[in-house]
Each structure stands twice: as C-alpha cells, then as structure tokens.
Amino acid sequence: MGRAVTASARLVAMLRDPGNAHALGLSEWMDVVTVARAELLLGTLAHRLDGLAVTAEVRAVLDDARAEASEVRRTALWEANRVAHALAGLGVPVILLKGTAFVAAGLAAGQGRSIGDCDILLPKAVLPAAEAALAEAGWEWVKPDAYDDLYYRRWMHELPPLIHRDRDRMLDVHHTILPPTARPTPDATALIADAVPLGGGLAILSHNDMLIHAAAHLFADGDLSGGLRNLWDIHALVVEGGADGLAQRAAQHGLGFAVDRAMRLSHALYATPVAPRWQRLTIPDRIFRRRMLARDGWGRGRHPLTRLAFYVRSHLIRMPLPLLLRHLWIKWRKGRAAPASG
Amino acid sequence: MRVGPVGYRLGSDWRAPIAAIEALYRDYPKPDFADYTVRLEAEHVWRRWIRPSVRIGGDYRLPEAAPLPLGQGLLAAELGMNLQMALGHRRHLLLHAAVVERDGRAVIMSGISGAGKSTLALLLAQQGWRFLSDEFALIEPDTGLVVPFPRPVSLKNESLSVIPAGSRVGPLLAGTPKGDIRHVAPSVEALAAMDRPAKPVLILFPRFGFPAATRVLPPAESFVRLTQASTNYVALGEAGFRAMVRLRSTVPAIAFDYPDGPSGVAAVEALWAAL
Numbered sequence A: 001m002g003r004a005v006t007a008s009a010r011l012v013a014m015l016r017d018p019g020n021a022h023a024l025g026l027s028e029w030m031d032v033v034t035v036a037r038a039e040l041l042l043g044t045l046a047h048r049l050d051g052l053a054v055t056a057e058v059r060a061v062l063d064d065a066r067a068e069a070s071e072v073r074r075t076a077l078w079e080a081n082r083v084a085h086a087l088a089g090l091g092v093p094v095i096l097l098k099g100t101a102f103v104a105a106g107l108a109a110g111q112g113r114s115i116g117d118c119d120i121l122l123p124k125a126v127l128p129a130a131e132a133a134l135a136e137a138g139w140e141w142v143k144p145d146a147y148d149d150l151y152y153r154r155w156m157h158e159l160p161p162l163i164h165r166d167r168d169r170m171l172d173v174h175h176t177i178l179p180p181t182a183r184p185t186p187d188a189t190a191l192i193a194d195a196v197p198l199g200g201g202l203a204i205l206s207h208n209d210m211l212i213h214a215a216a217h218l219f220a221d222g223d224l225s226g227g228l229r230n231l232w233d234i235h236a237l238v239v240e241g242g243a244d245g246l247a248q249r250a251a252q253h254g255l256g257f258a259v260d261r262a263m264r265l266s267h268a269l270y271a272t273p274v275a276p277r278w279q280r281l282t283i284p285d286r287i288f289r290r291r292m293l294a295r296d297g298w299g300r301g302r303h304p305l306t307r308l309a310f311y312v313r314s315h316l317i318r319m320p321l322p323l324l325l326r327h328l329w330i331k332w333r334k335g336r337a338a339p340a341s342g
Numbered sequence B: 001m002r003v004g005p006v007g008y009r010l011g012s013d014w015r016a017p018i019a020a021i022e023a024l025y026r027d028y029p030k031p032d033f034a035d036y037t038v039r040l041e042a043e044h045v046w047r048r049w050i051r052p053s054v055r056i057g058g059d060y061r062l063p064e065a066a067p068l069p070l071g072q073g074l075l076a077a078e079l080g081m082n083l084q085m086a087l088g089h090r091r092h093l094l095l096h097a098a099v100v101e102r103d104g105r106a107v108i109m110s111g112i113s114g115a116g117k118s119t120l121a122l123l124l125a126q127q128g129w130r131f132l133s134d135e136f137a138l139i140e141p142d143t144g145l146v147v148p149f150p151r152p153v154s155l156k157n158e159s160l161s162v163i164p165a166g167s168r169v170g171p172l173l174a175g176t177p178k179g180d181i182r183h184v185a186p187s188v189e190a191l192a193a194m195d196r197p198a199k200p201v202l203i204l205f206p207r208f209g210f211p212a213a214t215r216v217l218p219p220a221e222s223f224v225r226l227t228q229a230s231t232n233y234v235a236l237g238e239a240g241f242r243a244m245v246r247l248r249s250t251v252p253a254i255a256f257d258y259p260d261g262p263s264g265v266a267a268v269e270a271l272w273a274a275l
Helices: A001-015 A017-023 A024-036 A040-046 A057-087 A098-104 A124-136 A147-155 A189-194 A209-218 A227-241 A246-252 A254-272 A282-294 A303-319 A320-337 B016-024 B068-090 B118-125 B157-160 B188-192 B219-229 B236-250 B261-275
Strands: A092-098 A116-122 A139-141 A161-162 A170-174 A196-199 A203-205 B006-012 B036-042 B055-056 B093-102 B105-110 B129-133 B138-139 B155-158 B171-175 B181-184 B199-208 B214-215 B253-258
Touching: A001 A024, A001 A040, A001 A227, A001 A254, A024 A040, A024 A057, A040 A057, A040 B068, A057 A092, A057 A098, A057 A116, A057 A124, A057 B118, A092 A098, A092 B093, A098 A116, A098 A203, A098 A209, A124 A139, A124 A170, A124 B105, A139 B181, A147 A320, A189 B105, A209 A227, A209 A246, A209 A254, A227 A254, A227 A282, A246 A254, A254 A282, A282 A303, A303 A320, B006 B016, B006 B068, B016 B068, B016 B236, B036 B068, B055 B068, B068 B181, B093 B118, B093 B219, B093 B236, B105 B118, B105 B261, B118 B129, B118 B155, B118 B157, B118 B261, B129 B188, B155 B157, B157 B181, B199 B261, B219 B236, B219 B253, B253 B261
Parallel strands: A092 A203, A116 A170, B006 B036, B105 B199, B199 B253
Antiparallel strands: A092 A116, A139 A161, A161 A170, A196 A203, B036 B055, B093 B105, B093 B129, B093 B138, B155 B181, B171 B181, B214 B253
C-alpha cells in the first residue's frame, strides 16, 4: 500500500498519541498537514500538539490553525446567540447540535474544531413560528426552487437551509436527527425532553444523545466524507463523559447498530477507552475504516470504488429505492433543462 | 518553492505545467516544507489525454471554479497559489495590492484588476525601486510591516509591451479568461531580499487611463477601500481589525489617476518625495 495509506494513518496516530510528533520529518509533516486540512482536523491537531516541541515551520502552521479555530469558535457562538435572540419568543430553548454545541458547552470535542453551518434542533410543532421569526430577523432561503423546497419539507429532517442576509452564515433547523425516510426513527421527543439547558435560551443534547447523533450522522446518513472528524467528536465525547447507559439509549432511538460501529471504530482508530464488546472490528467495520482512511499525502481521495459504493449507500439508507429513483429522475431532468444551475 | 514567508508544493497530473513553473521560478529557494499544497488535476481520468482540462485543486479551492485548458496550466498553477492565500492564509493581513520599496519605505498600490498596479510595479522596479509584491500585500499583524511576497508579475494585454528586455518570462498565454497574459519573474535582487520586510509609508489607489489627478482620502473612505481590498480581513477577526486600524491611522492614503505609464511613475515618485 506504500506511502499513500500512511498519510491518513499518520494523522490518526498523531491525534491518538501527540507525544510522537517530534519523530516526524518535514516531508511527512507536509503530508499530515495536507490530510488534516482535507479532513477538517488541522485545528484539532494543533490543539492536541499545543506546547509540544515541533520545528519552526510546522509550529507556524499550527499557530495559524489555533488562531483560526478560536475565531471560528467566536463566530459560531455569536451566531448561536443571534439565533436564540431571534427565537426567544417561541418559549422553547434552542438546542444546539454538533460543533456549535461542543464549543458552547466548553467540551473537549470543540477544541480546535472546524464549524461550518449552525445546526439547531426544535420541536416540530414550533417550526412554522420559528420560520416566521427567522425570516423576520433576516434569514433567507438558500434554494429558492419549488421542488427542492417541497422535497425538504416532505422528506427531510430539517427545513430547507437558511442563510442570514447580513452575516452570510448558514442555518439548518432540524426537528429530528435523521430523515423520516431512513429506516431508524429516533425518538425526537426524548431528545428534546432530555436536553441540557445552557442559559441564554440555548441548550445542548444530553451527553449520550450527542454521541448517538454523531454516530447516526456518521453511519446512518452521509457518505462518510469528513468521517475522521466526526469519529474524533465521538472519541472526545467518550473520553470526557464516558458511555454509561449509551447502549440502552441508542436502542431506544433504534440506532444501536450505528453506535456499536462508532464505538468499535473509535477504539480501533483513536484508542478510545470502551467496553470489551466494542474492542474488536467486524469485517464490514474494516471497509468503513478503509473508506475513512482513503486519502493520500497530497490530500487526494483514494479508492474511488469504495468511495462510490459509500456514496450510493448514503442515498439508499436515506430513503427507500422507489423514492430515490423518483428524486434522481426529477433532479436529472432539471439538470438537463438548466445545465448552468447546480 | 518558497515565496517570502510562504512555502508551496505543487503537484500535477501532467508534466508540462510543472516544467513551466520550474522555469519561471528557477531562482526561488526550494524549502523542505510547504505551507500550502496546490494540485492541478484532470477533471476526469480520460481528460488527462482527451481534450485535457485542468482543475485547480489543493488545500483550499473554489468548487465552482471553471477548469482551464492544459495549455494554460501555468495560469492554473498561479491561480491555485493565489487561492491558497486568499482562502487559507491567516498569518498576515492580506490586501489585493502591489508593493514597491525605496530606502526601506514601502508604497502599497491597491486597486481592482486593470487599475495598472502590476504595470506600475514593474515600471517602478526599472527605476531603482525594490519589487516586493504584485498580487498581495502581506501586513504583519504584530509589527505593521509589509512582508515581501515577490511572485512573478502577471501582465495582461496592452501592458505586455512594458516587459523589460532580458527578463525571465513565462510563455505567452493567449485567449485566457482575462485575455493575453504573460508572467515576468522578479529580478534576482528582489528575490535575494525577499526576507527583508519594509515599513509602509504610503497607500495608493491608482486608476489607469484617466487624466492625471490626485485626491487625499479621508480616513473613513480609505478604511472602507482597504477592507474591500482585503481577502481575509473578516476571517482574521479582531487581529485583522487592529492591523487595519493601525495601517489606516499611520499611513496616508491617496487616490490618483494617470493617463499612461511614464506619468504614473512620475506621480508615484512625486507623492513619495512629498511625504
């Protein structure tokens, strides 16, 4: 497999055990930095290596990454503050998800983390009022297309994506953590009932629900791009808060399989402390690991067939086949009618 | 290759763009570590051979960027290097500007594409000024100094005639999205001094093709113009704001129009001498 596989693997090894950072040569460092950027893990790596001796060239890159992460954190917290402000009249707390939740709660998983959109969870019943309040406060639809809009509303677990017209930040408003068309049906009422208030109109999911959401996002949604970063979230959450009662809670949401796989892979890649039953990879797990490490030292995706298989899988697990075919048919016809639009 | 404080690593699915870059960048240092990786990739596997078309990839990229034909591979590489700076660089405040220096005092010339920054920088370099940068002015947040970033100058269309004889140039790239382009490597002296920063003393907003005129900009206008010229002012947050306030409050800003190259050079020298 040679040098190419080792770039991703080296990044993982360095996150797992930063003490070995000094042993790396400059050309290996170049590969690690490139892979870490591609996997959105450079800020996380920079935090893991903070205070350790590295050569000046590498230190400069890591210092930049730490500075950028602190700016990303500040921007994400401000956006959460603005969303809570806009939705204060709803009378329910705004539950932050993913990266914004981690930094708002001061969790280790948030240290150096890249954060793109602001993701929030609200009870389905308040969505119409939330939409009106957000529109009032300056959020606009990103996709002004009737089919896309209808598609989101009928088949997705979130509203069509919104963007704020002044701050240019995206907002995803969820009412549960998986599309209704996916086979597992998480218990959205329980997610919201057990959320932990943070003050200021904000809340986060309970510790186990954060873990379950991260696992669901990895293995029951998406095509595993950014998988190493999402798996790092799981690792950091377990190291900080353990996994007591996780299996039972996952079963309640119908996501036992996703959580089991997340725990096994997190242990295998990042040496997360987990119960013995999660310490052995299954044969399918190994294919997931291959997909997660499919990047070479130049940041290029490797194993195109594995990638394609996971891309196809991501659609199949999101919705039943007839619905998928109908969706792809409409998208294809629209693509032909208007080739310029994405 | 290394350009001032920034190391680049360049990879390509084809040999030709790398050869063009190696020739143009022959006199640049070759570092052991690159801050940024640029990749020139075939759009599809078969497009490596059939109607080859170059997609600009790397650590940071624009998903919607249009690919370029292989004959413009050098331009793709240059655009890729610019993209890494514009999207990824946080160590310095970046201004879209050309920079020249004399006696340790630097002049930052900012303006939109076509305002004549590159041409003026190249003409001034022939009058004994040191060339620091064509595309980006790099302002060090802690010191306020401008750090050299002497990439090759990209000249377009009617400016091609000002290329001094004996310069190291790239191939003439005809019919690019921005017209005809040729890259000119900075002098060996400018490259040898690429680690020596300078203190900015004057910010100019030149505009080519208008009757000669100068106007001192009030602080608010120069601040707005500078933020518009910066690619990473917002991303830098408070550090960017502080660097920008310091630059604006310590360095005078002047907008000036000039009808042709020689009068532009004379105007810059007069403004500099009057400081």
